[in-house]
Structures are given as structure tokens and as C-alpha cells.
Amino acid sequence: TKEELEELNEEIKKIANKVRARLKSIEQSFDQGENVNRTSVDLRIRKTQHSVLAHKFVEVMTEYNETQTLFRERSKGRIQRQLEIS
Incomplete structure (x- = not known):
């Protein structure tokens, strides 16, 4: 649902x-x-x-943002098609 998706997005942001x-x-x-006590190799x-x-x-995070953008675009397209049918 939309609420679950929003909760997941918030959790991912956190x-x-x-x-x-x-x-x-x-x-x-x-x-x-x-790191003063560390060797240069360790550092x-x-x-x-x-x-x-x-x-x-x-x-x-880039892939996550691209996926979100793609989802939004697909959702907009779906809504526009539904409005054209009505």
C-alpha cells in the first residue's frame, strides 16, 4: 500500500x-x-x-534514486492513461 511504501522510504532515508x-x-x-599508533600499511x-x-x-543510493524516479514516471503514466480512458 501507499502507507507501507512511504514507511519503507522513510526507513531507507534514516x-x-x-x-x-x-x-x-x-x-x-x-x-x-x-590512527597515530597504526602502521602506515594499516592506515x-x-x-x-x-x-x-x-x-x-x-x-x-544512485540506483535507489533512479528506481524511485522510474516508479514515479510509471505511476504518472498509468494515472494519465486511466484519466484518458475515463
Whole structure:
């Protein structure tokens, strides 16, 4: 139903915001010297992992937004056809 869809969209937004904040927090930890005791290899690995996760997150959110747009366009088309029939 429409309500369930809206609830899911809200839940996705909340999760996406949490992920975005966590990724930003991790990135800031690289600059704030929290990794002083880590080896340069360990730090490079962490930065690479963060970079991969951030890019994957952007990919997933882009696909999600494209799917939402496609759904809206299809819904508009369906409504327009129904109005033309009436």
C-alpha cells in the first residue's frame, strides 16, 4: 500500500543518513590523529576500505534514486492513461 511504501522510504532515508554520518565520522578519524599508533600499511588499508565503502554507498543510493524516479514516471503514466480512458 501507499502507507507501507512511504514507511519503507522513510526507513531507507534514516538508514542512509546513519551510513552517511558513519562514513564521514570514519573519514574524519583519519585526519584527527586517531590512527597515530597504526602502521602506515594499516592506515592505507583502512583508507582504501573506507573509499570502497563510500563509492559503493553512492552507487547504491544512485540506483535507489533512479528506481524511485522510474516508479514515479510509471505511476504518472498509468494515472494519465486511466484519466484518458475515463
